[in-house]
Amino acid sequence: MYALTSTQYPEVHTSHFRDFYTAQVKQDAIAISLVKGMRVGRDGPQLISQMIRKNLNLDCSVLIGGNVASDLGNKELSEAVIASSSREMGAIFRKLFQTSYFYVDILQDVAGAEMCGTLKNIVALAVGIVDGLDYGCNAKAVIMRQGLTEMRKFAKTLYPNVRNETFFESCGLGDLIATCLGGRHHTTAEAWTRAWKVCGLGGLPKT
Numbered sequence: 001m002y003a004l005t006s007t008q009y010p011e012v013h014t015s016h017f018r019d020f021y022t023a024q025v026k027q028d029a030i031a032i033s034l035v036k037g038m039r040v041g042r043d044g045p046q047l048i049s050q051m052i053r054k055n056l057n058l059d060c061s062v063l064i065g066g067n068v069a070s071d072l073g074n075k076e077l078s079e080a081v082i083a084s085s086s087r088e089m090g091a092i093f094r095k096l097f098q099t100s101y102f103y104v105d106i107l108q109d110v111a112g113a114e115m116c117g118t119l120k121n122i123v124a125l126a127v128g129i130v131d132g133l134d135y136g137c138n139a140k141a142v143i144m145r146q147g148l149t150e151m152r153k154f155a156k157t158l159y160p161n162v163r164n165e166t167f168f169e170s171c172g173l174g175d176l177i178a179t180c181l182g183g184r185h186h187t188t189a190e191a192w193t194r195a196w197k198v199c200g201l202g203g204l205p206k207t
Ligand SMILES: NC(=O)c1ccc[n+]([C@@H]2O[C@H](COP(=O)([O-])OP(=O)(O)OC[C@H]3O[C@@H](n4cnc5c(N)ncnc54)[C@H](O)[C@@H]3O)[C@@H](O)[C@H]2O)c1
Pocket: 006, 007, 008, 010, 034, 035, 036, 037, 067, 068, 069, 070
């Protein structure tokens, strides 16, 4: 088993990366990405799984869910999906990840699951701003519901074959709720908004 850290992903499109890993990874290896995000370059948007598939010539699955790391570390009940090109491939990875407190479902919509994991962070920023403004539950419900709808529309614009059902799985609605309740994007946006209310834009850090 060979693990890449997220710090290695920005290099994944380079020939250095390809030469280095193809020398070490067996031809019949299979890959799974745990990264939430995508690369948008001059050649257009690319999912992490697409980059791995293209550059390393490996079949690549993804694991995505409402999985705040500290909760998982405490072995609290969590769930995720593994999205793979086939159910057989998903079943291989499920054996690796599923535990008594971490339930893993299998999907065959890799692009849909990965787009969910990427786009939910934007909705979490908006919910953090709403919390920073001390609005109540109604406004947060609006942002989360409309956010999920826009996630689906945007994903389908880029990848027309993504499935509607994917957005109601753990990678979609589940991850959206977890991130909006306790993720770092939400926490950062709330703190930024509270600071803005006190200091105004001039008092905020430039980064
Ligand atoms: N922490 C969680 O609760 C959690 C849960 C589920 C999924 N994930 C996903 O796992 C991945 C890693 O999350 P993490 O919590 O380990 O994040 P982290 O912030 O702890 O680590 C990310 C690392 O990436 C590096 N990095 C960021 N941009 C870079 C760039 N352009 N070039 C080189 N290095 C860069 C940072 O320096 C950092 O070391 C993310 O895709 C995240 O969405 C995290």
